[in-house]
Amino acid sequence: MTDIIIHCAVALLFPPLLLGVIGKTKAAFAGRVGAPYFQPYYDLIKLFRKGSVFSETTTWVFRAGPVVTLSATLIACLLIPLGRHAAPISFSGDLILFAYLFGLSRFFTTIAALDTGSSFEGMGAAREVTFSCLAEPTLFFTLITLARMSKSITLSTILTHPTPATWFAAGASMLLLVGALFIILLAENCRIPFDDPNTHLELTMIHEVMVLDHSGPAFGIILYGAALKLFVLGAVFVNVALPIATGNALADWAIFIVAILALAVTIGIVESVMARLRLVRIPQLLVGATILSAFAMMLVLR
Amino acid sequence: MPTCNHILPRYERKGRCEAFVFFSVDPTICLLAAATLMAFSGVPGLVMNRPVWGQRIAAVFVVAASIVGEFAVISLLGGSRGATFQIDWPLPFGQALMSVDLLSTIFLLPLFLVCGCVSVYSIAYWPAREQTSAGKLTLFLGFFAAAMVMVVLARHGVLFLIAWEVMALSAYFLLTAEQQSSEVQRVGTIYLIATHTGTMALFAMFSLLRGAIGTFQFPASHSLSQAVPVASVIIITALIGFGGKAGLMPLHFWLPGAHANAPSHVSAMMSGLMLKMGVYGILRTMSFFDALPVWLGWLILLLGTWSAINGIALAAGQRDLKRLLACSSIENVGIIFIGIGLAVVGLQLHAPYLIVCGLFGAFIHIINHGLFKSLLFLGSGVLIHAAGTREIDRMGGLARRMPITSPLFLIGSLAICGLPPLNGFVGELFLYVGAITDGIIAPLPLAALVAPVLALVGGLAVITFVKIYGIIFLGAPRSVAAAHGHEATRAMTAPMVLLALGCLVAGLAPVLLVRLVTPAVAFYGNLAAPEIALVTDQVPLVPLTFANCLLIILVLVIGAAYLLRLRRLPRSLGATWGCGYPEPTARMQYTGTSFSEMVVNLLGAIVAPNRRKPILVTAIPPADARFHYTVTETVLDRILTPLFQGVGLAFSYLRRVQHGQLHIYVLYIFATLCVLMAWTH
Amino acid sequence: MLYALVLLPLLGALCAWIVPDNRLRPLVLPLIATIHICLAAFLVGNAPPPSPGGWIWLDPLGKVVLLCISLLFAVCAFYAVGYLSYRQERSNRVLCMGLLVCLSAMGMVTMTQHLGLLWVALETTTVSMAPLIYFNHNARSIEATWKYLLLCSVGIGLALLGLLFLAYSTYVAHHDATLLLGPLMSIARELNPAWLHAAAIFLLVGYGTKMGLAPLHAWKPDAYGEAPGLVGALLAGGLVNCAFLAILRVYQICLASGTEIRFFQQALLGMGLVSMAFAAVFMARQADFKRMLAYSSVEHVGILAIGLGLGKGALYGALFHLLNNGLTKGVLFLSSGNIHRSYSNKTTVVVKGALTRLPWSGGLFLAGFIAITGSPPFSPFISEYTIVSSAFIDGRFLVGSLFLLFLVVVFIGMALTVLPMVMGAPPAEVEASDYEDRLLTVGPPLFMMMVILVLGVWPPEFLVALLKDGAAMLGVQP
Amino acid sequence: MSLLADQLLVLVMLINLVMLGTSRLIFSIRAVAVQGVILGILPGLIHPFSFHLAGITAGIILAKGIVIPYFISNAVRKAQIRREVEPFIGYVPTLLLGAVFTALSFAFAEKLPLAPEHKDLLFVPASIATLLTGFLLLTTRRKAISQVIGYLVMENGIFVFGLLLTEAMPVMVEAGALLDLLVGIFVMGIVINHISREFSSIDTSRLQTLKEE
Structure with missing residues (x-):
């Protein structure tokens, strides 16, 4: 029970901090002081107090988009084990629900974007669905590989299964998996090298361009949802990449939080040292990730 | 119609389980009565010279038949066993039998529901007041529905062929309702040739079967040894004959055109029901054999995968709304066949998860696809009425003008993408669980590859249906007709509401779906209840329901909070931000063509888009330039x-x-x- | 009684000759046809015993053919009244007389047991049909008539030589030379095999020419294409069946001989498959729909031959198909005649949208097409399926597969001609003709279509029994 | 008597060759008439006398020797045609072919299992040779009239074989066959008449409008 409460608390409160850490890291690399770590929280609070502007072309779909997206991400968040603790909702086959919940959120994000009738948001939506579609098989390859290792199809088991021993036993495939997962993490959350959340040239954007017309609380919900998504996928990544379990519940939580903050720093570093890929290169990278994960699966299944 | 004359009083009861019988009428009699009612539904309209009333009477007939039929199905599911009717036929093929079993229920359940909905819908969609072909259409619609019931009832090769061909020919006459158009003629001809070729394969198949067992009557389940020399040939011919009708690649070529050019309610029946008759045929044929070769399982799996990926890839690149839906039917048939293929592979390799989950996945998807594809096709009919075109790129902004159709279409789109919390997810969940479980526990790694394939297909489906929902209903209208679109009458929306409710209920309470399908799975897979329970217990239906409900609650809570918040804060209306363009017009919006351009590019190897690029000239003012592409079938x-x-x-x-x-x-x-x-x- | 079947039409022909009025004359046809069909129905039910010499006997095979011919003729006779009312510019005396003489000869074909007499009757049908093909009196029809006449005469001449060989084979075997079926069958085992073989070949080629088996069919498209619809119907449904009956007689003798039957069946199978292949090749992109029907006739003659060649269960199918093909071809030719009349053209370049312009004729043509290509619930499906399934049941997979392949190709070819004809919008530039669907031009084929439907779903008991008897005569060696 | 029959049969075969070589239509009609008359005489030479036989003789001579040639020459007169133009295969090659066919028919007849009393007679070779000549005429000549003549020659060949069986054949059949032949030729004559009116020629190479593509 305590774990569930901690799980919910961490999942609900923690995600915006990741954005803050990434921002700080990037600022550090750029030699700036940067915004405070808690800037995302301030932003959210500010947004929830702001009024909204709605386009005349929009319908209820535009308002429903952020809500459904956030709800789906929240449910996904409940399916993920954090810090070697089983998830609040856990059942065999939940990995499929996990993947499809992202599908649902994507569906609503994109139709909300199309609802504005803006050509740029349409463009963003098209890119978003296309790239995610390519990322989806990779996610499944990775999850199946892990499932095969753990002989289970429950996310909680799958993701808490990897131990240092597995790394020794199947180091190569674990490495491939981690690589693939990292690419997915960046791609799904629209980070560099796939997308630049800070850019202001609409033609090159993916996720940000879809939410151009959202304002006020809706935009707050979107920002929060994006942070949550980063957190969820980050948690998956951390679980696989850092298979350390102390046995002590609180120590595990601490390790997890440190690890995910480290991940945020890593992302920040990546964003600082890499440039955005050209749009035509993105599918190639994604397909590359699919091949990595498929290769990992072959190594394990063989 | 052959159905009505054939029933002779001589029939035998083969025993029934009294405990579960809801009412005393025999299911077979109910089904025959329903078929007869449907077959004759169009006749009053022909006889009377008031076509409008003829159409209404037909609808009453069909709805009555549907109710009777659904009762029969439910009583079958409840455990009662239908009688076997015997026809003393003066033809040289021996006595013909008709009966139902639990396999039939999977197909009859959506059949009656959709038929009832379609017949009500047709009153407003194809009104006899305006369309001279309405009488003909109503007549053949009745024949079509009745023939499909007879296909499922027939237990005799030649009777089956007759019902089959009546079904196929009625479909031809239905789809050529607008025969003045040369495109309709063309696709009609292709359809007729394809279906006739398939029937010839069935000629061979039933003859071979007759040669092997000495009678045209269907052998009992699992009674035929796979060692019969012609067994493989029988199965291959069945795959050709039935697979062609089901739209399995590479025999799908007739399907997109035919479904696109038929009247929408006919497309709904063809896509939602007729394709499934092909699936039924294959399932029935395979049930004759005591064992099936493993290569068959892999073959079906391969064809299913091919159909699923290629079908949805084709769909993604379409500009024609109904053609897109038709291509997506190929995809869904592919998914059904993936399930069947898994089951066949599992049967031979004794992998219980593959068998049970494969069958569950396939059967549930058969029912689901009947619901949501019919819903979408009926919705496309409303759209065509409203916008006067099938071109996605000429629609837009219809959600404002169609407050009922728009959410219904959204439900259909979500369901067909297999997204929770709708019914499409349930079927796919079973397939995933089956493939992954046996892929990781048993040494069947190849089966696990189904999961990424399904994921890819799901991703492409999201692209496709975001495209049609977004481009058609959202944004600003792209043509004058779309700007003046109107909501349909209640006769058209009510059937759609019913189908959408079906999708919702089945999605939120997957246990219900599983209950409906379990008897058929047990019957078809020859499995005992514990064996099934062993597997189904592993499929997270209760937690899924919980998660679904939680999702709905979350949406409601967050939504309510958001709306409350919105009410307190200042709101203003404005134009969509045009990114600096001073006067964005509706024509500058992303179109369906541009939306899917990227994915079509990526899938170029499969769909081979035929591009026409604009010639960019630097002259001022620049000349007209157009870009478009068509995907290659x-x-x-x-x-x-x-x-x-x-x-x-x-x-x-x-x-x-x-x-x-x-x-x-x-x-x-x-x-x-x-x-x-x-x-x- | 039996002789009445022969004499009555001759009497009718006399009447037709005497009646001076062009309008009244065609009425003789339905009158005679009605009596004829009543008589035929009665005789089929209560067949008199064989005549003392054994020359005349209406056996089950004859009965099947007689029924088909009589029904087809009756339908055509009623149709003729309607049709000829549109052709008042031309004297129909020869047409009426020719039809009736032909009916008389066809009646004789069905009831005679003497092969010589059979030959004479068949030759009479050939000659009596020639003026009918020439009914339109133009260059094309004269060419068709000439080809028909010469090729059929050559063919029938070869059949005569075959008959002589047959008679000679009895002579060589030291029996009294005879051409009576009964005695021939009883001594068939002792006949000289070489002469019998030669006889079988010549008779097959001879009667095959008359029947239109490929590659002996060259006259068929021309004659069917240029003759009026109702003559085409009688050629395809009447004469073909008479010739087929003649081949059945030969088959009976070969069967009785025990040795010759193997070759005969093989030859029939070969020619049947070749016919279907020819038809398939020629039907693709066939712009002239009457010629297409002619090739369809070649195809179905091939199917009959294959049914006979397969033997066993297929015999029933072949006999049933004889009936079905005759009737369905009747529907097709009569309705195509109507379409031809309405558009004054018989190519698909002009003929479009028949279903819109002539809902009944167009619909019947479409239904006939669906029926003839072997789609349930029409009766040709039953017979074709009997044949093809018995091929598979007997393990003749190659024959069965080829059969199905040709059916598919034929279907595609036919569909590509028929569907554009009936579907779509009628072209605007076609001038209006005075033809419109009326009871007398549409009712008869419609009736026949109904018969086909009934036969396909629930054939009457007596017909089934008759077909079974007929098949037994061909299937069991005495 | 059978010696005379053999000599007459040789004559028949010679007439065949004559017909293959000539280009004058009237001449070939007369030749065919002579052939018909010979055919009428032949049965009397090999079978004992009977009324049946006399009837047949009279019938054949009447039909083949008088009526049919009359019909055809009538048609020739109406069509105003005298000569066969250049045939599809020239006169000399057809003549040679005819000679080869005649020789072959002798060789072939040797092998046939004939009844012993027919072994030494020329009936069978003559029949085959005449039949083949008829075929040759049918396939090489252009004029409709020549084709009718070819058909007649073929029929004659068949009759020659039939003569072996004259006794066995019932009168009715023989008469019917003759009558049919008669009517057939009559109708052909009429048709030729129409052809010449329609095309102002009876050249069958013009009758080629009915074909595929």
Whole structure:
């Protein structure tokens, strides 16, 4: 029970901090002081107090988009084990629900974007669905590989299964998996090298361009949802990449939080040292990730 | 119609389980009565000279038949066993039998529901007041529905063939309702040729079966040894004959055109129901054998995968709303076949998860696809009425003008993408669980590959349906007609509401779906209840329901909070931000073509888009430039059409033997004499 | 009683000759046809015993053919009244007389047991049909008539030589030379095999020419294409069946001989498959729909031959198909005649949208097409399926597969001609003709279509029994 | 008597060759008439006398020797045609072919299992040779009239074989066959008449409008 409460608390409160850490890291690399770590929280609070502007072309779909997206991400968040603790909702086959919940959120994000009738948001939506579609098989390859290792199809088991021993036993495939997962993490959350959340040239954007017309609380919900998504996928990544379990519940939580903050720093570093890929290169990278994960699966299944 | 004359009083009861019988009427009799009612539904309209009333009477007939039929199905599911009817047929094929079993229920359940909905819908969609072909259409719609019931009832090769062909021909007459259009003619001809070719394969199949067992009556389940020398041939011909009807690649070529050009309610029946008859045929044929070769399972799996990926890839690149839905039918049939393939592989390798989950996945998807594809096709009919076109790119902004159709279509779209919390997810969940579980526990790694494939298909489906929902309903109208679109009458929306409710209920309470399907799975897989329970217990239906409900609650709570918040804060309306363009117009919006351009590019290897690029000139003001692409239907465009032309050319050379010169004709006679003389010596 | 079947039409022909009025004359046809069909129905039910010499006997095979011919003729006779009312510019005396003489000869074909007499009757049908093909009196029809006449005469001449060989084979075997079926069958085992073989070949080629088996069919498209619809119907449904009956007689003798039957069946199978292949090749992109029907006739003659060649279960199918093909071809030719009349053209370049312009004729043509290509619930499906399934049941997979392949190709070819004809919008530039669907031009084929439907779903008991008897005569060696 | 029959049969075969070589239509009609008359005489030479036989003789001579040639020459007169133009295969090659066919028919007849009393007679070779000549005429000549003549020659060949069986054949059949032949030729004559009116020629190479593509 305590774990569930901690799980919910961490999942609900923690995600915006990741954005803050990434921002700080990037600022550090750029030699700036940067915004405070808690800037995302301030932003959210500010947004929830702001009024909204709605386009005349929009319908209820535009308002429903952020809500459904956030709800789906929240449910996904409940399916993920954090810090070697089983998830609040856990059942065999939940990995499929996990993947499809992202599908649902994507569906609503994109139709909300199309609802504005803006050509740029349409463009963003098209890119978003296309790239995610390519990322989806990779996610499944990775999850199946892990499932095969753990002989289970429950996310909680799958993701808490990897131990240092597995790394020794199947180091190569674990490495491939981690690589693939990292690419997915960046791609799904629209980070560099796939997308630049800070850019202001609409033609090159993916996720940000879809939410151009959202304002006020809706935009707050979107920002929060994006942070949550980063957190969820980050948690998956951390679980696989850092298979350390102390046995002590609180120590595990601490390790997890440190690890995910480290991940945020890593992302920040990546964003600082890499440039955005050209749009035509993105599918190639994604397909590359699919091949990595498929290769990992072959190594394990063989 | 053959159905009505055939029922002779002589029939035998094969026993029934009284405990579960809801009411005393035999299911088979109910189904026959329903078929008869449907077959004759169009007749009053022909006889009366008030076509409008004829159509209404037909709808009453069909709805009544549907209710009777659904009762029969439910009583079957409840455990009662239908009687077997025997026809003393004066034809040289032996006595014909008709009966139902639990496999039939999977197909009858959506059949009656959709038929009832369609017949009500047609009153407003194809009104006899405006359409002269309405009488004909109503008549054949009745034949079509009744023939499908008979296909499921028939237990005799020739009876089956008759029902099958009546079904196929009725579909032809239905889909050529707008026969004045040359495109309709073309696709009608392709359809007719495809279906007839398939029927010829079935001719061979049933003959071979007759040769193997000595009677045209269907053998009992699992009674036929796989060691019969012609077993493989029987299965292959069945795959050709039935697979063609089901739209399995590479025999799908007739499907997109036919479904796109038929009246929408006909498309709904063809796509939601007729394709499933092909699936039924294959399932029935396979049930005859005691064992099936493993290669068959892999073959079906491969064909299913191919259909799923290629079908949805084709769909993604379409500009025509109904053609898109038709291509997505190919995808869904592919998913059904993936399930069947998993089950067949599992049967031979004794992998219980593959068997049970494969069958569950396939059967649930059969029902689901019947619901949501019919919903979408009926919705497309509303759209065509409203916007006067099938071109996605000429619609837009219809959600504002169609407050009922728009959410219904959204439900259909979400369901067909397999997204929770709708019914599409349930079927796919079973397939995933089956494939992954046996992929990781049992040594069947290849089966696990199904999961990424399904994921890819799901991702492409999201692209496709975001595209049609977004481009059609959202944004600003792209044409004058779309700007003046109107909501449909209640006769059209009510059936859609019913179907959408079906999707919702089945999605939120997947246990219900599983309950409906379990008897058929047990029957078909020859499995005992514990065996099934062992597997289904692993499928997270209760937690899924919980998660679904939680999702809904979350949406409601967050939504309510958001709306409350919104009410307190200042709101203003404005134009969509045009990114600096001073006067964005509706024509500057992303179109369906541009939306899917990227994915079509990526899938170029499969769909081979035929691009027409604009010529960019620097002159000022710049001239008109257009860009568009069409995806290639490889089998039809690259293989069959050239093949036909080649054969036609070869034939025109051969035809020179008929040159009109009499004296050479005499020589032919003489030559024939000589050949016959020489033959024996 | 039996002789009445022969004499009555001759009497009718006399009447037709006497009646001076062009309008009244065609009425003789339905009158005679009605009596004829009543008589035929009665005789089929209560067949008199064989005549003392054994020359005349209406056996089950004859009955099947007689029923088909009589029904087809009756339908055509009623149709003729309607049709000829549109052709008042031309004297129909020869047409009426020719039809009736032909009916008389066809009646004789069905009831005679003497092969010589059979030959004479068949030759009479050939000659009596020639003026009918020439009914339109133009260059094309004269060419068709000439080809028909010469090729059929050559063919029938070869059949005569075959008959002589047959008679000679009895002579060589030291029996009294005879051409009576009964005695021939009883001594068939002792006949000289070489002469019997030669006889079988010549008779097959001879009657095959008359029947239109490929490659002996060259006259068929021309004659069917240029003759009026109702003559085409009688050629395809009447004469073909008479010739087929003649081949059945030969088959009976070969069967009785025990040795010759193997070759005969093989030859029938070969020619049947060749016919279907020819038809398939020629039907593709066939722009002239009457010629297409002619090739369809070639195809179905091939199917009959294959049914006979397969033997066993297929015999029933072949006999049933004889009936079905005759009737369905009747529907097709009569409705195509109507379409031809309405558009004054018989190519698919002009003829479009028949279903819109002539809902009944167009619909019947479409239904006939669906029926003839072997789609349930029409009766040709039953017979074709009987044949093809028995091929597979007997393990003749190659024959069965080829059969199905040709059916598919034929279907595609036919569909590509028929569907554009009936579907779509009628072209605007076609001038209006005075033809419109009326009871007398549409009712008869419609009735026949109904018969086909009934036969396909629930054939009457007596017909089934008759077909079974007929098949037994061909299937069991005495 | 059978010696005379053999000599007459040789004559028949010679007439065949004559017909293959000539280009004058009237001449070939007369030749065919002579052939018909010979055919009428032949049965009397090999079979004992009977009324049946006399009837047949009279019938054949009447039909083949008088009526049919009359019909055809009538048609020739109406069509105003005298000569066969250049045939599809020239006169000399057809003549040679005819000679080869005649020789072959002798060789072939040797092998046939004939009844012993027919072994030494020329009936069978003559029959085959005449039949083949008929075929040759049918396939090489252009004029409709020549084709009718070819058909007649073929029929004659068949009759020659039939003569072996004259006794066995019932009168009715023989008469019917003759009558049919008669009517057939009559109708052909009429048709030729129409052809010449329609095309102002009876050249069958013009009758080629009915064909595929």
